[in-house]
Amino acid sequence: MTTLSRITRAGEAVVYGALTIAGLTAAIVALRYGLFVDNGRVGPGLVPAAGGVLLAVLGTALLLRARVTGSPGEPQDADDVDIHGRDTAARVRHLWTVFALLLVTIVAVNVLGFLVAFGAFVLVVSVCVERRRVLPSLVLTIVTCVVIHGLFVLFLRVPLPPGVLGI
Numbered sequence: 022m023t024t025l026s027r028i029t030r031a032g033e034a035v036v037y038g039a040l041t042i043a044g045l046t047a048a049i050v051a052l053r054y055g056l057f058v059d060n061g062r063v064g065p066g067l068v069p070a071a072g073g074v075l076l077a078v079l080g081t082a083l084l085l086r087a088r089v090t091g092s093p094g095e096p097q098d099a100d101d102v103d104i105h106g107r108d109t110a111a112r113v114r115h116l117w118t119v120f121a122l123l124l125v126t127i128v129a130v131n132v133l134g135f136l137v138a139f140g141a142f143v144l145v146v147s148v149c150v151e152r153r154r155v156l157p158s159l160v161l162t163i164v165t166c167v168v169i170h171g172l173f174v175l176f177l178r179v180p181l182p183p184g185v186l187g188i
Contacts, residue, residue: 044076134184
């Protein structure tokens with residue numbers, strides 16, 4: 022097994038472990054905001070708690086799968102190419118890139134506001150990481166932001182962080 026293979030497999034496990042920890046942290050922090058408020062209405066912590074639990078469960082499942090199927094003594098399958106022509110190393114590189122962009126997005130929320138920061142994240146991942154065309158990516162970004170605004174602000178009445186710009 023090559024050094025790149027070992028690093029790739031170890032990096033995969035680290036990212037899945039980090040996602041699991043991030044999910045658990047989000048779920049625990051969300052409990053402080055309350056899952057429900059007066060009259061049984063959805064509280065500001067319910068969706069983040071549910072998302073955190075889901076992220077933790079999926080991260081754990083992926084971590085276990087990576088550990089079971091990816092033991093360092095096994096040779097890497099030469100035919101391990103996805104439908105877009107990416108091998109395991111490219112997929113792991115994309116995963117790390119998205120993880121780094123997510124951290125940048127979290128920091129940008131304080132300045133730009135959630136919708137603008139999240140929209141920029143979706144657009145950059147779609148165009149730069151996934152190499153999709155700009156126009157369909159822009160449509161996807163706008164639709165995603167409208168749905169999130171409608172779900173949180175209009176339906177759940179949970180305000181999104183506005184940032185310095187007030188958006």
